[in-house]
Amino acid sequence: MQNFELQQIINHELQVERYRDYAPNGLQVQGRKQIKKVITGVTACQRLLDEAVKLDADAILVHHGFFWKNEPPTITGIKYNRLQTLLSNNINLFAYHLPLDGHPIIGNNALLADLFNIEVDKREDITDLLFKGTLIEPQTPLQFKQKLEQVLHHRSREILFCGDNAPQIIKRIAWCSGGGQDFIEAAAEQGFDAFFTGEVSERTIHIAREYGINFYAAGHHATERYGIKKLGEWLAKKYDLETIFIDIDNPA
Structure with missing residues (x-):
């Protein structure tokens, strides 16, 4: 070729x-x-x-x-x-x-949904990189943290997690691979129980606490x-x- x-x-x-x-x-x-x-x-x-x-x-x-x-x-x-x-x-x-983040089948975010048994909400625009869905089996915040570590890092390291004032059962979840931490406000305002991405900024933790949403920074490389x-x-x-x-x- x-x-x-x-x-x-x-x-x-x-x-x-x-x-x-x-x-x-x-x-x-x-x-x-x-x-x-x-x-x-x-x-x-x-x-x-x-x-x-x-x-x-x-x-x-x-x-x-x-x-x-x-x-x-x-x-x-x-x-x-x-x-x-x-x-x-x-x-x-x-x-x-970005095209590889947004693809509905072979994209990073679509494949993360497959890995974590998330039923993805219908997407009207493939360029919208805030993916949304429902965990097929609801989990506690700690259970989901352990699943992220097991799948993405093979237990090699602990990921960053903030669950202050957040729901104790995760059903509805949003995510964006890589450096998508600034999507957290949109996820929180839309009522999601949790949001995970690759990276974290200093402001992200304050936003998570004040909105009361479970937040996970699972690694830029690991999520992509x-x-x-x-x-x-x-x-x-x-x-x-x-x-x-x-x-x-x-x-x-």
Whole structure:
């Protein structure tokens, strides 16, 4: 498959034209024309690039790529090193950010619903990244915290939780993968028992306490490793590409 053909296929599946994003979605760095082997991962960090070189990959497909809004435009430091690795080895870099969070089947948030047995509310707009639903089996706040730790971290670390003044049984729940902590007010105002995301800000805890909503910060990387892996599996099955998911661990 050719690199621009692969871009067209993924762009169509993820409906990238519908999103206003913080970085370009699609082919960010052009490499060799023909693609047979694709490395997938959450972030285009140097370790992932080096692994792709070792495996003689034709392309890297990630959730977090390069060229973010408001970042310095100069190509120096680690940005220079990363681009040099790609260009000198003729490797393509594809990145898909918000479209991979919002996809109703292979997106990060949809897959989190599958993992935690949440029946997702009907969504009118795929670009709305505040997902809402109902736990198929209601749980206590502590039970849900333990489930998050077990599934996302394999009990390797304790996640941040705030349940002050919050419901003692969780039925209705909202969530947004990654850095979605600022959705907490919308979740609370709509009457949800709990809200989980990847990150936390100092203000988030005060908001959770004052609204009386259970809040969980389960890790940015941990909540966003599933979409890119599933996208690679979808490509391998439908287009006969060799895809290899490499999980570069990140506790944040």
